[in-house]
Amino acid sequence: MSRAPAPPRDRRETGEIFSPGFALFADMLLVGLLTSLACLPVVTVPAAFCAASATLRESVGTGTQIRIGAYAGHLRAHLSAGSLAAGLAVPLLAVVLLVDSALVRGALPGAPAMAPALALLTLGCATVGLRATALPAPHRPSAREALLRSAADPRGTLLLGSAVLLAALLTWSMPLLTPLLPGPVAFAATVVDLRVMTPRRQN
Template sequence: MTHAPTAYTRDRREPGEVFGPSFSLFADVLLVGLLTTAACLPVVTAPAAFAAASAALRQSADHGLPVRAGTYVGHLRAHLTVRVLAVGCVPPLLALVLLIDAALLRSSLPGAAVVSPVLALLTLGAMVVGLRATALEAPYRLSAREGFLRSVADPRGALLLAGAVLLSAVLAWSIPLLTPLLPGPLAFAATVVELRSPAG
């Protein structure tokens, strides 16, 4: 005798899949992107917001259920500590470095042609390490040192994350309306790299 599928079984992912059917994955990434953007509005909460996004996606992969807003909010509350809020001062500093870099590109100062690419690469590297750090599980959760070590141990994953950051920057510049959704793919990329990393 066959039973009609329940809402629960329809929500569950197929065995062996990392995150589930493509449409469910698409919806999860969109939702996580919007929630992360909203959580990043105070700026200093950005690391906690990305860590919550990664934790929600990881939990979705582990249990085969779609991401829920309540699940994300629960992870966000767990990550909002004084230490993490202090780390939240780093994104504005990176933005300042990028502004300085852009000013150097427009200037005729000696050495600007060398310093500008170096600053850009350092900023990109810091963003990769930061994303990797937000995707870590306990006891390494939000550890910049561990994020750096794993990035060095997994150069392929670091390059994939760098590509994701660059693609997000291009999309934000060319299609600004997509900007609120971009944290979702970035968190997804960091989570997948961490899950598939030999160091993980």
């Protein structure tokens, strides 16, 4: 009897979550590094995370390992005047947070209450922004759509917010891990969106 041909090494078998060698983990690390490099110009942050989510979504759908060329193609597709304009909000938000943090540290009335409010605002903006970048094609990143999805799926929003908080804590405690963290964060945003889009099985 002739043996069935072995599956290609770059594909996962049906129903297999982790391929040999923990390829999924390696995929996230690769996406994290590529996203960190793509974020260096700062204004490219939205396009970089859109490309990360699209690359991970494609990998999950086809079962193939992630290639640098695939990420580069998605990045080129998401680089536009609109995404670059949205990227200007990143340094602007950073400046606002620095100014507000300086005011909170001052002897101003209500400063103790402003500190947690500022942290929650930052966490909320990051979570909604990630949900915007995880929107599947043909959707373009949209703050309105991300807000609607966040409100319609509070559990998923809470899970994604927890992932963002964990990434922030890891950045603070182990800065050397920072270049790798965009991958798991983008993966979390993608999984949360796929969780909503995938219909529940009937028992």
